[in-house]
Structure formats: structure tokens, C-alpha cells
Amino acid sequence: MRLYAQTRARRCRQILADLIAVLLIAAAVRFALAVRDGIMLLAEPGRKVEDAGGSLASGLDHAGEAASNVPLVGGILKKPLQSAAEAGNGLSDAGQSMQDVVGRVADLTAFALIVTSVLFVLALWLPPRVRWIRRSALVQGLLDAPGGADLLALRALTGPVKALAAVSVPPGGLADAWRRGDAHVIDDLSRVALGQAGLRP
Incomplete structure (x- = not known):
């Protein structure tokens, strides 16, 4: 399985797309x-x-x-002060609860933003990469299979006309040469198909 194209231009575009995807995820x-x-x-x-x-x-x-050390009324003085101290502890607990709620909201928000952003970037970046990997494996398999060069040549014939400029035979005679089984033309056309897929023979 090939992850990157063999032709320089396509490989550069793939690496650039990968870098952009990584940078977008890091920024997110x-x-x-x-x-x-x-x-x-x-x-x-x-x-x-x-x-x-x-x-x-x-x-x-x-x-x-x-206050409990005050003679006669120490116990009386101590009770309201202890009740007030318990109220102070309740206030402290309320402050801690508020911090916990804010922390949970902050964590969930950050998690949701990261997951959403990463999924969005992957949805844009991953399908074209997987398609190219599968297509390159298919083209490579055709090249290695018996009669695969003929199929690659046919693929080049049905592709963009401007890509056929690299073949020595004029575009009008390419189909005839392919039908006759001209080995030179089939080889040239299969090279064109490989180049379109980002591969080299």
C-alpha cells in the first residue's frame, strides 16, 4: 500500500494537504x-x-x-459561634461546588470543540487520501496483472486529451494503434495512466 504519490507534483500536494490538516487540528x-x-x-x-x-x-x-473558656457563660457563647462556623463551612462548600460546575462545563466545552473540529478536518482530508490510496493500489495491481497495460492504455485514452500529448502518435491514431495492439503505443499510454494516478512504471 502506497501512502504518497511517486510523481513530485502530486506528492507535494499530498504532503501539503497533510500538513494543513495537522496544523488545522493543532489550531483547533x-x-x-x-x-x-x-x-x-x-x-x-x-x-x-x-x-x-x-x-x-x-x-x-x-x-x-x-469563648468556651469564659466562666459561667462559656458554653452559651460557644454554641452560636459554632453554628456560625458551620454556616461558614457551608459557604465554603458552595464555593467549591461552583468551581466544580465551572470546571465540568469548561472540560465538556473543550472536548466538544476538539472532537467537532477534528471530525470536520478529517471529513475533508481523509476521504480523498483514502480514495487515492485505493486507486493507486488498483492501478498498480493492473500494471502487474496480465493484460493490465492494455487496460491502463484504455484508461489513458478515455482520460483528458491534453495528457495524450506525451505520446508520440497523433491523438487521432492512438485508438487505432491501441486496437492493433501496438506495444509501443500501449506502453506510452500506460505510462500516461500511471502519471495521472501519480505513479511511475
Whole structure:
């Protein structure tokens, strides 16, 4: 199985198409990651809420511990401070939840952008490449098969007229020469068919 043409012009076009496909996929991935980073900026308020809630809970917890040392009313003072510390922990948890949601949205968005972009590029690039690989294998198989040169010559005769300029016989006499089985003309025409497929004899 041949991946690239043997003729220089077609091989250059194939390599250029491959490079463009790779660059487009790389650009799509970079764009998706940039979008993800942009979405992750929305998690900043959640981080601030988490930090503020944690600090508030920690401060109130320490205050409750200190208040518990006050004689007679220490237990009474400690309870509301501990309740407020638990509320601060709830605020911290809410900030963490907000960050988790934003992170999931950012990851899913980036994943969707990457998959969509890659599939789009592959849908444009892969079918022509696969068609060429299959066609070149078919043409190569014809060349190697008995009587394959005749079929390749017929293929050249039914192709573009301008490609027949490389054959020494005038275009008007090519069909007659092919029907007579002129080995030289068949060889020339099979070379034309191979060149059209991007192959060399």
C-alpha cells in the first residue's frame, strides 16, 4: 500500500494537504484549550467564596473555643459561634461546588470543540487520501496483472486529451494503434495512466 504519490507534483500536494490538516487540528486544539481557560475564569468567584467561607469558619471556630473558656457563660457563647462556623463551612462548600460546575462545563466545552473540529478536518482530508490510496493500489495491481497495460492504455485514452500529448502518435491514431495492439503505443499510454494516478512504471 502506497501512502504518497511517486510523481513530485502530486506528492507535494499530498504532503501539503497533510500538513494543513495537522496544523488545522493543532489550531483547533489550541483554540479549545483557550476557550476552556476563558471559562475557568468564571470559577474565580467560587474560589473567593470558598476562601472567605473557610476563613470565616476557622475564625468563628477559634472564637468559639476561646469563648468556651469564659466562666459561667462559656458554653452559651460557644454554641452560636459554632453554628456560625458551620454556616461558614457551608459557604465554603458552595464555593467549591461552583468551581466544580465551572470546571465540568469548561472540560465538556473543550472536548466538544476538539472532537467537532477534528471530525470536520478529517471529513475533508481523509476521504480523498483514502480514495487515492485505493486507486493507486488498483492501478498498480493492473500494471502487474496480465493484460493490465492494455487496460491502463484504455484508461489513458478515455482520460483528458491534453495528457495524450506525451505520446508520440497523433491523438487521432492512438485508438487505432491501441486496437492493433501496438506495444509501443500501449506502453506510452500506460505510462500516461500511471502519471495521472501519480505513479511511475
